[in-house]
Amino acid sequence: MLAPDIIRTKCSDCPIRHRAVCSRCDTDELATLERIKTYKSFEAGDTILLRGDPLEYVGSVVRGVATLNKTMEDGRTQMVGMLFPSDFIGRPGRSEIDYDVMAVTNVTLCCFRRGPFERMIATTPHISERLMEMALDELDAARDWMVLLGRKTAREKIATFVEMLVRRQHMDKVAASNGTLVLPLTRDEIADYIGLTLETVSRQLNAMKKEGILRFAGRSRFEVADLAALHGATGDDADGGPIY
Amino acid sequence: MLAPDIIRTKCSDCPIRHRAVCSRCDTDELATLERIKTYKSFEAGDTILLRGDPLEYVGSVVRGVATLNKTMEDGRTQMVGMLFPSDFIGRPGRSEIDYDVMAVTNVTLCCFRRGPFERMIATTPHISERLMEMALDELDAARDWMVLLGRKTAREKIATFVEMLVRRQHMDKVAASNGTLVLPLTRDEIADYIGLTLETVSRQLNAMKKEGILRFAGRSRFEVADLAALHGATGDDADGGPIY
DNA sequence: CGCTTCCTTGAGTAAATTCAAGACTTGTGG
DNA sequence: CCACAAGTCTTGAATTTACTCAAGGAAGCG
Numbered sequence: 269m270l271a272p273d274i275i276r277t278k279c280s281d282c283p284i285r286h287r288a289v290c291s292r293c294d295t296d297e298l299a300t301l302e303r304i305k306t307y308k309s310f311e312a313g314d315t316i317l318l319r320g321d322p323l324e325y326v327g328s329v330v331r332g333v334a335t336l337n338k339t340m341e342d343g344r345t346q347m348v349g350m351l352f353p354s355d356f357i358g359r360p361g362r363s364e365i366d367y368d369v370m371a372v373t374n375v376t377l378c379c380f381r382r383g384p385f386e387r388m389i390a391t392t393p394h395i396s397e398r399l400m401e402m403a404l405d406e407l408d409a410a411r412d413w414m415v416l417l418g419r420k421t422a423r424e425k426i427a428t429f430v431e432m433l434v435r436r437q438h439m440d441k442v443a444a445s446n447g448t449l450v451l452p453l454t455r456d457e458i459a460d461y462i463g464l465t466l467e468t469v470s471r472q473l474n475a476m477k478k479e480g481i482l483r484f485a486g487r488s489r490f491e492v493a494d495l496a497a498l499h500g501a502t503g504d505d506a507d508g509g510p511i512y
Numbered sequence: 513m514l515a516p517d518i519i520r521t522k523c524s525d526c527p528i529r530h531r532a533v534c535s536r537c538d539t540d541e542l543a544t545l546e547r548i549k550t551y552k553s554f555e556a557g558d559t560i561l562l563r564g565d566p567l568e569y570v571g572s573v574v575r576g577v578a579t580l581n582k583t584m585e586d587g588r589t590q591m592v593g594m595l596f597p598s599d600f601i602g603r604p605g606r607s608e609i610d611y612d613v614m615a616v617t618n619v620t621l622c623c624f625r626r627g628p629f630e631r632m633i634a635t636t637p638h639i640s641e642r643l644m645e646m647a648l649d650e651l652d653a654a655r656d657w658m659v660l661l662g663r664k665t666a667r668e669k670i671a672t673f674v675e676m677l678v679r680r681q682h683m684d685k686v687a688a689s690n691g692t693l694v695l696p697l698t699r700d701e702i703a704d705y706i707g708l709t710l711e712t713v714s715r716q717l718n719a720m721k722k723e724g725i726l727r728f729a730g731r732s733r734f735e736v737a738d739l740a741a742l743h744g745a746t747g748d749d750a751d752g753g754p755i756y
Numbered sequence: 757c758g759c760t761t762c763c764t765t766g767a768g769t770a771a772a773t774t775c776a777a778g779a780c781t782t783g784t785g786g
Numbered sequence: 787c788c789a790c791a792a793g794t795c796t797t798g799a800a801t802t803t804a805c806t807c808a809a810g811g812a813a814g815c816g
Binding site for chain 1: 580582584585586588589590592593603604605606610611634637640641643644645647648650651652654655656657658659661662663706707747748749750
Binding site: 454455456466470474 | 795
């Protein structure tokens with residue numbers, strides 16, 4: 269773990285203030301959270317939590333990207349979630365989790381010790397309601413991903429994955445300076461997320477490059493040259509498309 | 513919808529009393545629920561809810577099995593959940609759902625109108641806490657299924673599916689008279705649940721029959737002749753196995 | 757008993773995987 | 787600032803798994 273470079277940002281200045289688990293808290297509630305929060309930082313590649321570990325902390329991703337990974341007995345792995353800024357790690361009332369949480373970029377977390385946080389939830393509807401809402405959002409996302417994993421072709425999987433990245437980075441303004449987007453995962457990690465092999469991911473990504481749908485600038489920076497074509501390749505409904 | 517054949521079972525006599533959303537309610541709370549509940553019945557094949565429909569009711573499955581289905585533009589479908597007795601339909605704070613809910617057997621639901629129920633949640637921690645717990649259980653199940661869909665072989669998928677059925681029916685005592693289990697889904701529906709085609713499902717099921725792992729009595733009744741072999745075929749950890 | 761629906765089985769095909777070799781990035785140290 | 791090493795990525799060829807297409811057979815319902 270790195271030394272935190274956000275030492276103690278005020279909640280009111282926090283970049284995820286309006287979307288995280290605390291988004292509906294009033295000034296008093298925020299003051300209470302302010303007292304019990306701590307920041308933790310992780311370097312790209314670090315393990316944030318290991319499957320089965322006792323869950324001492326819960327918290328929000330403030331910066332960076334983390335992934336939730338499940339590994340089978342024989343080493344096959346499936347990523348079951350990607351966490352962007354404002355996403356929550358850990359669950360109320362559970363003492364452990366059934367997947368590993370990994371930092372895929374440098375990550376800063378806003379953490380609360382589980383005990384005090386759970387006591388606060390019990391008396392703070394603004395938090396418990398938001399937590400429920402976030403859990404249901406995660407459930408919806410998991411089910412959408414089940415369609416991807418079970419029924420989509422390699423090409424559709426890639427297109428859906430890229431579209432999801434665009435949507436999340438647009439939201440977070442991780443998007444950086446120009447219109448360029450960041451590809452926070454390696455080919456191998458993408459493969460684990462969408463249920464393919466890294467070779468197939470590479471082939472499909474290059475096919476979309478050749479077709480002029482994507483444009484790459486180095487390994488991990490790219491932009492979408494043809495958003496409509498990208499959406500067309502997802503296999504999703506024409507209506508339900510991306511709204512910016 | 514059928515005429516309900518449970519007209520007004522008392523909550524205290526309800527078969528799912530100890531596992532459903534109301535499981536932690538005290539006598540007073542139960543009395544309140546008793547007043548606002550209504551039973552609805554559906555025949556096998558009926559649509560319980562359609563994607564995008566305004567969600568007027570929420571409720572628990574009392575008897576029967578329902579499925580959650582997503583359909584792509586071109587007709588490909590992926591089942592994203594199976595609901596057994598005690599499972600909850602609908603979500604607090606959401607006015608619609610993004611999948612169809614179908615009755616695959618005859619189904620009886622214990623329903624509450626969404627408005628009154630949500631008002632009750634707000635003042636009844638015994639319910640809101642249980643709802644949160646159930647949402648997190650569903651999320652865990654969805655993520656386990658993502659591993660199945662993304663990384664398991666046809667044989668592992670079938671074995672995992674059958675093991676899940678055994679576990680749920682053991683729990684519900686749907687298991688009926690003898691040790692026989694019910695296969696509530698057709699080959700086609702199973703295929704939609706585990707991301708295969710019906711032919712592949714049929715082949716794998718028959719392979720397990722020939723190997724003496726499963727024994728069939730007609731189309732939809734079967735028993736597991738070799739539970740250890742079944743679990744061995746799931747690809748899951750030797751430890752995390754079924755506990756009866 | 758006959759019809760409909762669901763299931764089985766086979767043969768050929770297609771999509772993605774595996775195996776393998778080589779090329780590009782990126783970061784580090786000289 | 788360049789060269790090198792390590793890690794990533796690309797591409798091709800062969801293989802495999804599951805899919806598609808097709809026909810026939812069993813179950814279950816009326």
